Amino acid sequence: MENKALKIVVLIKHVPDAEFDRHLTGPSHTVDRSTSILSELDEYPLEAALQLVEAHGGAKKAGHQVIAVTMGPDQASAAVKKALQIGAHEGVHLSDEALAGSDAAATSLALAAVVKQIGDVDLVMAGMASTDGETSLVPAQLAERLQLPQVTFASELELQDEGGTYRIRARRDGDTHSDTIESALPAVVSVTDQINEPRYPNFKGIMAAKKKPLTTFSLADIGLETADVGFDGSWTRVESAAARPPRSHGTIITDEGDAGKQLVDFLEQQKLV
Amino acid sequence: MATVLVFIDNPGDQLAKANQELLTLAAAAGEPAVALNGPLHDSVEATMAEYGVHHIYRPAVEELDDYLVAPKAAYLAAAAGQAQPAAVLLDNTFEGKEIAGRLGIKLGSGVVTDVTAVSGSGSGLTATKSVLAGGYTVESTVSTGIPVLTVKPNTVAPSPAGAATEPEKTVIEVDAASQPAARITGVEERPASGRPALADAGIIVSGGRGTNGDFGPIEALADELGAAVGASRAATDAGWIEHSAQVGQTGQTVSPQLYVSAGISGAIQQKAGMQTAKVIVAVNKDEDSPVFEIADFGVVGDLFEVLPQATEEIRKRRS
Numbered sequence: 313m314e315n316k317a318l319k320i321v322v323l324i325k326h327v328p329d330a331e332f333d334r335h336l337t338g339p340s341h342t343v344d345r346s347t348s349i350l351s352e353l354d355e356y357p358l359e360a361a362l363q364l365v366e367a368h369g370g371a372k373k374a375g376h377q378v379i380a381v382t383m384g385p386d387q388a389s390a391a392v393k394k395a396l397q398i399g400a401h402e403g404v405h406l407s408d409e410a411l412a413g414s415d416a417a418a419t420s421l422a423l424a425a426v427v428k429q430i431g432d433v434d435l436v437m438a439g440m441a442s443t444d445g446e447t448s449l450v451p452a453q454l455a456e457r458l459q460l461p462q463v464t465f466a467s468e469l470e471l472q473d474e475g476g477t478y479r480i481r482a483r484r485d486g487d488t489h490s491d492t493i494e495s496a497l498p499a500v501v502s503v504t505d506q507i508n509e510p511r512y513p514n515f516k517g518i519m520a521a522k523k524k525p526l527t528t529f530s531l532a533d534i535g536l537e538t539a540d541v542g543f544d545g546s547w548t549r550v551e552s553a554a555a556r557p558p559r560s561h562g563t564i565i566t567d568e569g570d571a572g573k574q575l576v577d578f579l580e581q582q583k584l585v
Numbered sequence: 586m587a588t589v590l591v592f593i594d595n596p597g598d599q600l601a602k603a604n605q606e607l608l609t610l611a612a613a614a615g616e617p618a619v620a621l622n623g624p625l626h627d628s629v630e631a632t633m634a635e636y637g638v639h640h641i642y643r644p645a646v647e648e649l650d651d652y653l654v655a656p657k658a659a660y661l662a663a664a665a666g667q668a669q670p671a672a673v674l675l676d677n678t679f680e681g682k683e684i685a686g687r688l689g690i691k692l693g694s695g696v697v698t699d700v701t702a703v704s705g706s707g708s709g710l711t712a713t714k715s716v717l718a719g720g721y722t723v724e725s726t727v728s729t730g731i732p733v734l735t736v737k738p739n740t741v742a743p744s745p746a747g748a749a750t751e752p753e754k755t756v757i758e759v760d761a762a763s764q765p766a767a768r769i770t771g772v773e774e775r776p777a778s779g780r781p782a783l784a785d786a787g788i789i790v791s792g793g794r795g796t797n798g799d800f801g802p803i804e805a806l807a808d809e810l811g812a813a814v815g816a817s818r819a820a821t822d823a824g825w826i827e828h829s830a831q832v833g834q835t836g837q838t839v840s841p842q843l844y845v846s847a848g849i850s851g852a853i854q855q856k857a858g859m860q861t862a863k864v865i866v867a868v869n870k871d872e873d874s875p876v877f878e879i880a881d882f883g884v885v886g887d888l889f890e891v892l893p894q895a896t897e898e899i900r901k902r903r904s
């Protein structure tokens with residue numbers, strides 16, 4: 313039996329570039345997003361999605377589709393454009409002022425509504441963590457909201473063709489053991505940076521991206537109201553934030569044959585040995 | 586007093602230090618109760634009693650471990666339905682966070698992960714955590730539902746309650762098979778190194794690309810210091826050491842008393858995992874390595890000279 317064409321949503325976040333100083337601003341202590349990029353940890357699920365499509369007949373021949381989805385301010389469309397250049401076939405940007413300040417609960421609510429709006433999605437793929445929020449909560453909460461199985465922190469991933477349908481097989485590495493995880497579709501999958509080597513956009517990809525559809529949704533388009541998301545729809549609140557004083561360095565010596573001993577002197581002073 | 590429910594997953598026959606810490610926090614915030622998964626050994630029950638646990642909930646089924654997360658979250662939600670806690674505490678492992686995430690949606694409760702300190706009592710808890718790779722310390726509260734917190738190790742010193750309790754026990758019905766969950770079809774245990782675990786080690790000695798694949802000097806110093814062994818991603822990617830040793834943004838985030846970094850340049854993703862260490866010592870051949878910007882003591886030198894000399898010197902001074 314012929315398999316149904318795959319419809320894969322890849323969740324990508326537009327995050328402040330960690331190579332620069334990052335700041336919390338405003339009375340609600342939100343992340344300053346002025347110098348943002350496509351989260352490097354979200355390049356891995358995008359690459360994984362493209363590889364799954366390629367391994368199962370390709371987008372053109374088999375009709376598979378990879379849709380890059382982001383939720384974020386106007387500038388976040390840059391992340392979707394980058395994903396289209398890398399190889400996603402379509403982009404969706406959920407953009408609404410009311411979304412600012414959303415925690416994982418509100419983010420998962422909004423992203424679940426986007427996934428439902430897109431409809432008939434077989435796989436929702438995400439990164440292991442956003443590089444600004446870093447909670448790793450969104451994939452699990454999204455799975456709960458959509459009542460789907462989660463296959464999270466996958467370091468290996470394949471789709472087994474079962475004639476008419478697919479089955480996910482993944483490897484998940486813990487601290488003391490590795491698990492093999494299996495699930496039917498649809499499912500929410502998150503992948504680690506161990507899973508692949510993300511590709512870069514090439515010239516052809518950059519040109520092709522200009523013709524790919526990029527849809528912008530507002531809250532109303534996905535059937536949510538202002539109070540459902542943002543600060544109002546969040547279930548946690550940041551009460552205070554203090555910048556950690558930048559760490560300064562202490563003594564730096566150059567080894568002249570006795571640095572190992574001096575190192576031990578230092579540890580003794582610090583009462584660490 | 587309000588109940589604070591602690592989720593404890595398969596403790597085996599000895600309650601791990603991280604779990605004792607959770608019970609200590611629960612006792613400070615209210616009356617501790619436990620939602621246990623897995624067998625309950627007498628020794629563990631005795632420890633729970635010492636920590637003032639007044640109620641132990643257990644699932645009616647044994648197959649929660651056969652699935653990824655969802656049935657455990659369903660069980661914990663059912664236990665919370667019985668216990669009516671003012672807050673729920675879990676450990677900060679991948680799984681702990683994911684169970685917390687799903688539980689949060691089920692209960693309509695806010696979740697805070699990576700918590701390093703808890704203050705207040707009942708449902709009025711304030712959680713402290715560090716964000717933006719250690720750049721900020723923030724205090725968060727839960728504004729909807731009850732606080733569901735995942736707490737990092739080494740947050741408090743474990744301390745038993747004044748008087749031991751006699752925990753009541755309740756079995757919770759849970760329909761594991763009807764949850765939307767992926768199945769765990771294979772488990773491969775990795776051999777234990779015999780060294781302390783990275784997550785809660787007091788001292789960590791880490792090696793990077795500069796070891797050129799020879800972790801001998803790193804391990805020797807670690808063993809002399811009773812330390813855990815860590816690594817940069819360059820070292821784990823090269824296959825010189827297992828991935829679970831990776832410190833950094835996509836590895837473990839650690840805050841030991843002492844972090845010794847050897848042959849690691851100190852890229853932003855490595856710093857993200859170790860810059861909250863109390864004391865940082867760096868050994869690197871290149872004086873321009875960014876790791877020196879945050880080192881309390883730095884040696885510009887060859888790790889193959891400096892580390893063995895330090896190891897030998899500690900051994901000498903001890904005897």
Ligand SMILES: Cc1cc2nc3c(=O)[nH]c(=O)nc-3n(C[C@H](O)[C@H](O)[C@H](O)COP(=O)(O)OP(=O)(O)OC[C@H]3O[C@@H](n4cnc5c(N)ncnc54)[C@H](O)[C@@H]3O)c2cc1C
Binds near residue numbers: 820835848849886
């Ligand atoms: C998405 C993403 C996630 C990442 N996550 C992590 C992470 O979690 N953890 C992490 O560590 N990295 C992570 N990285 C990689 C990170 O960017 C760096 O590439 C990596 O940390 C470099 O490892 P290194 O310092 O061992 O190697 P290098 O940068 O190559 O540095 C090796 C150092 O060893 C020194 N050296 C060489 N020989 C000797 C000697 N004999 N004695 C003393 N010093 C010597 C050199 O001077 C040099 O400074 C991540 C990258 C990406 C893109």
Ligand SMILES: Nc1ncnc2c1ncn2[C@@H]1O[C@H](COP(=O)(O)O)[C@@H](O)[C@H]1O
Binds near residue numbers: 323325351381439450
């Ligand atoms: N605003 C967002 N837009 C799109 N995807 C997101 C967003 N926030 C989180 N995600 C996805 O969820 C993953 C985990 O994020 P987090 O739970 O914030 O650590 C990320 O790697 C993304 O794939």
